[in-house]
Amino acid sequence: MRHPDRQFEPTPDSVRASAAHAVEHAIVVESLSKTYGDLIAVNNVSFKVRKGEVFAFLGPNGAGKTTTVEIIETVRSPTSGRVSVFGMDVTTHKSDIVPRIGVLPQGFNSFDRLTVRETIQYYARLFGRRTSDVEGLIDLVNLKDKRDSLFVTLSGGMKQRLGIAIALVNDPELVFLDEPTTGLDPHARRAVWDVMLGLKRKGKVVFLTTHYMEEAELVADTVAIISKGEIVAIGSPGDLVEHNANYMYLTLKSADSSAIDAVTRLDFKPDADSRGDVKIKVSTTEDVEAILAAIKVTGRTLPGIDVRKPNLEEAFLSLTTDTGPDAHRLRRSAS
Template sequence: MLQSEKAILAKGLYRAYNGTIAVDGISFAVEPGRIFGFLGPNGAGKTTTIRMLTGQLAPTSGTAYVAGCNVLTQRTALKQRIGVVFEIQNLYERMSGYENLAFFARLYRVEKKRICEVLEQIQLVGREHEAVRRYSNGMKQRLLIARALLHRPQVLFLDEPTRGLDPVMAQQIRAVIVDLKQQGVTIFLTTHYMEEADQLCDHLAIIDRGKIIAHDTPKLLKRQALLNLRCIKLTLHDEQQITLCLDDRKDNKRLCELIEADHVLSIHSQETTLEDIFIRLTGRSLVQ
């Protein structure tokens, strides 16, 4: 596997702070033009990973390549090839949307016509000369994405792009993300919304306590068959609801034991969701 063949390639990324492990030797690869979802509860290591991949933080050990650049030794080239949209809306509120983009266009040394292109791309034409403080949260989020696209990045990092938005605005942001993918942009996405991850992502990695504990397509992650059982408790005579996974050997053994003991009153299959899988793998909800 060559780094030039992958939009993102992480190999044994490890980061510790004063003896505390934040990211514990993770490895993964992202194909060009794909949407890669990175899911994990607070404190799992997501932010540290993003900071390493975007050249803001040096790994304690391990290597990573993003858009063909070594994140440790080629930071200047890396910044020219990536765009980053963090959850915090760090815009100049007194300036207009156009003025915000014009300021960064000068920093990126891109032509002015590019401003009009990204404004049209994120559907802010007609509102670009209004002060940003009058924008809705959804408009501000679109402006942040426009700013990150000015220099035509190969890889775009989006940290919780729809968090706190109403359903209509969130859907507009998702439509922009899909459009960017169709244009060949690779997107590294973190989100707290499982349905969003299921809808948008080609691949997902679930990280918990610094380790990647699952990595696959949403479809394959959800392939596990779950059964809801209505049972008589083994020690008491009242009923109990139990959920078992047929892909789990221990659960298969437990199912056989319950059936042999004649404790099963009924069995119903359950369609698996990403949230089911996430909770099963981590033991906790993504939103806490």
């Protein structure tokens, strides 16, 4: 796991090296803070996003995700710190950065009385792009059958896919997708994932903000977790799980009381569910071997066992426990 402080410690040297970062990094965030009066929304956040990677930004509601993303997108300005996109400062180079990024905002919405094609054409014109490319984008997000439907008549999934098409209308090098699958059914969600994986294959940088760990695990090269306005972990999904959920779950199928007693005698805490399956949190494979040996001694046989590594969701919960929405409102006095 790369801890944010170890990953990037801003110094005068590092500031001078920003141009060098730009070669390999699409985004460099250095000691970023954003406050609203006494409320600290983002507190001394630093991270980098490499070119060509899918970067997932996770965090509970109100953790500071959207504020951070909006500063990188140039629509908010930081209170302190420095953010650069492709080596350019977001506060002074908005007009240079905007043509190179695409944004799907959270809860994307558009003009009710425009059709799918007209909506994409409109955004293409804003970016000075050829409107002849519109059909390709419609195909990309699989909205061919709806190209002449008004926006107001589209389902939630279709609207999100249209939003993704619009985010790509200027052929951006960096795409921000803010909760692109929230509220979508499983089919629509998978369709959006396919689009994201397609972008990854094309070498685009994707900055994904999501609540869905499965989504981040599936598509992201790097995951950053923000909580209470601070980055609490950053690394690949595998690294995060390895370092923050360093245990396994052993499940004994239809275990009887003598098996449970044997497990308890080994100082493990078995957790039986309504179907009679018993779930035990263990640290190593030696623990699994010890439990199975103890059950064998009782002379009982088990219909089945299951050993499972925890996933990113468990790592996330471990990192953000006791940081519910109310806890994210850090006060200046408390920092």
